[in-house]
Every structure is written in C-alpha cells, then in structure tokens.
Amino acid sequence: MEHHLISEKTVERLILYRRILLTIDPEKQKNIVSHQLALLTGVKSPQVRRDLMVIGYSGSPARGYDISSLIESIGHFIDAPVKQGIALAGVGNIGRAIIDYFKGRRPKLDISAIFDIDPEKINRVLHGCRCYHIDQMEAIIRAGKIHMGIITVPADSAQSVAEHMIRAGVTGILNYAPVKLVHPENIHVENRDITLVIEKVAYFSRQVR
Amino acid sequence: MEHHLISEKTVERLILYRRILLTIDPEKQKNIVSHQLALLTGVKSPQVRRDLMVIGYSGSPARGYDISSLIESIGHFIDAPVKQGIALAGVGNIGRAIIDYFKGRRPKLDISAIFDIDPEKINRVLHGCRCYHIDQMEAIIRAGKIHMGIITVPADSAQSVAEHMIRAGVTGILNYAPVKLVHPENIHVENRDITLVIEKVAYFSRQVR
DNA sequence: TCATGTGAAGACATTCACAGCA
DNA sequence: TGCTGTGAATGTCTTCACATGA
Numbered sequence: 001m002e003h004h005l006i007s008e009k010t011v012e013r014l015i016l017y018r019r020i021l022l023t024i025d026p027e028k029q030k031n032i033v034s035h036q037l038a039l040l041t042g043v044k045s046p047q048v049r050r051d052l053m054v055i056g057y058s059g060s061p062a063r064g065y066d067i068s069s070l071i072e073s074i075g076h077f078i079d080a081p082v083k084q085g086i087a088l089a090g091v092g093n094i095g096r097a098i099i100d101y102f103k104g105r106r107p108k109l110d111i112s113a114i115f116d117i118d119p120e121k122i123n124r125v126l127h128g129c130r131c132y133h134i135d136q137m138e139a140i141i142r143a144g145k146i147h148m149g150i151i152t153v154p155a156d157s158a159q160s161v162a163e164h165m166i167r168a169g170v171t172g173i174l175n176y177a178p179v180k181l182v183h184p185e186n187i188h189v190e191n192r193d194i195t196l197v198i199e200k201v202a203y204f205s206r207q208v209r
Numbered sequence: 210m211e212h213h214l215i216s217e218k219t220v221e222r223l224i225l226y227r228r229i230l231l232t233i234d235p236e237k238q239k240n241i242v243s244h245q246l247a248l249l250t251g252v253k254s255p256q257v258r259r260d261l262m263v264i265g266y267s268g269s270p271a272r273g274y275d276i277s278s279l280i281e282s283i284g285h286f287i288d289a290p291v292k293q294g295i296a297l298a299g300v301g302n303i304g305r306a307i308i309d310y311f312k313g314r315r316p317k318l319d320i321s322a323i324f325d326i327d328p329e330k331i332n333r334v335l336h337g338c339r340c341y342h343i344d345q346m347e348a349i350i351r352a353g354k355i356h357m358g359i360i361t362v363p364a365d366s367a368q369s370v371a372e373h374m375i376r377a378g379v380t381g382i383l384n385y386a387p388v389k390l391v392h393p394e395n396i397h398v399e400n401r402d403i404t405l406v407i408e409k410v411a412y413f414s415r416q417v418r
Numbered sequence: 419t420c421a422t423g424t425g426a427a428g429a430c431a432t433t434c435a436c437a438g439c440a
Numbered sequence: 441t442g443c444t445g446t447g448a449a450t451g452t453c454t455t456c457a458c459a460t461g462a
Contacts, residue, residue, distance in 0.1 A: 007430080007431075012409055015408045016405065019402075019405065020389070033444090034443080046433055049445065049446085050445085053444095058445080059443080059445090060439095061439050062440045063443085064444080080415060086411070093305060093310060094306045094310060096302060097303040097306040101302060102404060102407060106408060147414045147415065148414040174410045180225075180229070180249065180251045188410060188413035188416070192406060194307060194311060198295070198315075198383060199224045199315060200220055203224075204381050204397035205356045205379070205380045205397055206289060206356065208396065208397055218453070218454095242422090254421095255423095255424095255454075255457095256454065259454080259455090262423065269422075269462070270420075270421045270422045270460080271422095272421090
C-alpha cells in the first residue's frame with residue numbers, strides 16, 4: 001500500500017474510473033470488463049488493467065471486475081479516511097463557481113472555509129460557506145487541520161496567499177491564479193490557469209483542420 | 210514549421226514561457242538566459258532550451274535569448290494568424306467565470322458567441338457577450354467560422370452540445386462537464402473536470418505529510 | 419568563462435502479446 | 441473461448457553532459 005509510488009496519471013485515471021463506475025446502475029450491471037471500462041473512459045484496456053493492478057485489485061477472468069467492490073477499492077486508495085476540509089481563498093467568479101459546483105459532490109471532501117479581503121463578503125454566508133477575512137486564514141486552517149487549499153485570488157496576491165496556506169500546514173494547492181507559485185518541493189501544487197488551457201485548445205483546434 | 214509535430218507538453222510550456230516573458234519590463238531587461246526562464250516557470254533549463262529548439266528559436270551564447278523577439282516567435286507559433294472566435298455553451302457559474310476571466314486577455318482570441326437554454330438569458334448581453342439559444346448554435350458557429358468551443362453545460366447535455374459543435378465545424382473543445390465526450394479522434398478535446406482535480410490534489414496533499 | 423544547442427542516456431508511461439485460468 | 445494479469449517491448453518525455461561559439 002505504498003501510496004506515494006502511484007503516478008499522477010494513474011491517480012487521475014483511478015478517480016475517473018470511479019466517477020464512471022458510479023454512473024452505472026448497480027441493478028442493471030454488476031460486473032465490468034476492462035474493455036468496457038476503457039471505452040467509457042477513453043483509456044486503452046491494458047492501461048485499465050495495469051492501473052487496477054497498481055492498487056492490487058483483482059478481477060476474474062470469467063466475470064471481469066465487480067463494480068461495487070472496485071468502487072470501494074478505489075475509494076480505499078484515493079479517499080481520506082476521515083472527511084477532509086478544504087480552504088478556498090478568493091471569492092470572485094471562479095471561486096464562487098468552484099464552491100457551487102463542488103459542494104456536496106464528494107462525501108469525503110468539503111470546502112469548509114472560504115476567505116476574501118472584500119468587507120462586503122466577510123462574515124457573510126456564501127454558497128453555504130461562511131466567509132472570513134484572509135487575515136484569519138492561517139489560524140482557521142490550523143485549527144481545522146486543513147491540508148488542502150484552492151487559490152482563486154488575483155495573480156498579484158496568489159504567492160502570498162500560498163505562503164500563508166503552507167505555513168498553516170497546507171500540503172496540496174490547487175492554483176487558478178496565472179502565476180507560478182514558488183514553494184517547497186514537498187508541497188503538491190496543481191496549476192489550472194484558465195487562459196493557458198484556452199490558448200492550448202485554440203492552438204490544437206487549428207492543427208486538425 | 211511542422212506545427213503538429215510539437216507535443217502537447219511543449220505547447221503548454223511555450224504558452225507559459227510567453228506569459229512569464231510578458232511580465233518582464235522591457236525597459237529593465239532585454240535578454241534572458243535559459244536558467245532564469247527556467248526558474249521563473251518551474252521548468253528545468255535544458256527543457257527550456259529544448260522547447261525553444263523545437264520552434265527553431267536561437268539565442269546567443271553570450272546574451273541568452275532576446276525577450277521581445279522570443280515573445281514574437283512564440284506568438285508566431287502559437288497564435289492564430291487572425292483573431293479566432295470561441296463559442297461557449299452553458300452560462301452557469303463556471304461559464305460566467307470563464308467569460309469574465311478571459312475577456313480581453315489574449316488579443317488573438319475572443320469568446321465571441323455564448324449559448325444557453327434558459328429563456329432568462331437568451332438575447333441578453335452577459336459579460337459583454339450576447340447570449341443566444343443553443344438551437345442557434347450550429348448556425349452561428351458556422352457563420353462565424355468558429356473552430357473552438359468551451360462546454361460548461363451540465364453533464365447530461367454535454368455530449369449533445371459537443372456533437373452540435375463538431376457538426377458545425379469545431380475542432381477543439383475545452384470540456385468542463387464531468388463526462389467523457391465521445392468524439393472523432395481528429396478533434397482535440399481537453400477535459401477540465403473540477404471535481405476530478407480537487408480529488409487529485411486532496412489525494413496528493415495526504416502523501417506529503 | 420559561461421550559455422547555447424543537441425546527441426545520447428535515462429526515466430517514465432503506454433501498449434503489446436501471451437500465459438494462465440474459469 | 442475470452443477474460444485477467446503481467447513481463448517485455450515500445451514509445452515518449454526529460455535530463456545529462458559536453459562540443460561549440462561568443
């Protein structure tokens with residue numbers, strides 16, 4: 001069960017497999033073969049089998065994989081043992097969109113504290129979350145034993161927000177600000193710059209003409 | 210100039226390099242060495258040199274790379290020769306966030322048509338974009354010679370929206386809906402499922418403790 | 419001396435192809 | 441027969457390391 005040996009790609013696919021498996025009606029279908037899961041996820045079937053091998057999950061040559069136990073096994077690997085809180089800084093458009101979209105979607109994950117500097121927003125409940133001033137962030141993250149942060153503040157304050165988060169104990173950051181965060185290498189940072197991905201798709205949309 | 214030989218990773222980094230280079234004050238600094246650009250972008254310096262090699266850009270062993278001509282060369286590779294329109298379907302939270310965030314950020318790219326099914330939104334100008342009913346999408350995409358689409362509709366209508374876009378001539382799709390789109394393989398599809406990336410970062414945030 | 423450009427090596431990821439089993 | 445599980449082969453991407461040149 002050496003979690004940290006699993007590659008990022010494999011983790012992403014495992015999450016994807018689970019998402020797809022959860023959409024299958026357990027009344028209608030109890031088992032799935034690698035080829036079908038591959039089709040549903042856009043992955044090749046040997047890749048599916050390899051990924052499941054990585055988490056030590058075994059199927060049957062006769063029936064393929066048992067859907068419900070596979071969902072459970074993936075959860076056992078991916079999910080936190082107890083509910084995990086997430087801090088979100090920056091309640092602008094993107095921040096609100098994420099809160100709204102994500103709220104209640106995963107049982108083991110919860111955006112439990114949100115922060116901004118706008119006095120209009122402080123102490124208001126936005127999308128079901130109480131909003132605090134960013135000055136209180138470190139204390140609240142520490143008190144809530146929060147280990148993950150989402151940064152949706154403007155570019156010029158992203159670095160400082162990240163540093164506060166890290167100092168408070170955050171070890172994983174999802175960054176939507178268009179800056180390269182400087183951080184210790186043991187902190188996992190995932191950048192999701194919207195402009196960048198739009199430019200990328202625009203580029204490739206022209207290569208396939 | 211064989212564009213389609215460039216890997217996705219390289220394209221992403223080129224876009225990133227440009228974004229960082231654009232933040233450097235041309236009065237203060239005219240040249241940059243690979244090591245510095247590497248530091249600023251979180252890439253290793255041989256990677257930077259290789260990426261620039263791929264687009265055929267040469268620096269000087271004495272002075273490094275000329276910033277303004279490098280920005281231009283990357284633009285020459287990445288940007289559309291003329292302004293490129295983008296269609297966005299689904300004016301919910303995420304859709305609005307993207308429109309707001311992206312508007313005016315890249316001179317050669319423009320979210321030029323937005324679509325929804327909500328009668329409240331149709332024919333209204335939202336965030337500077339006129340919103341049309343999704344039934345008109347194919348015609349408008351065709352008329353506007355639009356080749357890129359952004360999907361921010363709910364999961365259950367994403368596939369159908371994608372098919373309409375593709376039929377109208379779209380060759381690149383940025384998909385925020387949590388579904389695997391089925392599409393011809395010459396269509397470039399980039400998935401940005403928000404739940405998935407949050408789960409991923411949550412997972413890795415626990416591996417670094 | 420120090421940075422570029424790049425062949426060669428290395429690390430990683432994917433896919434093949436088939437043994438083994440129900 | 442048709443699936444899984446997996447060693448081996450094949451990509452693909454990254455990094456090394458150094459010849460070259462200013």
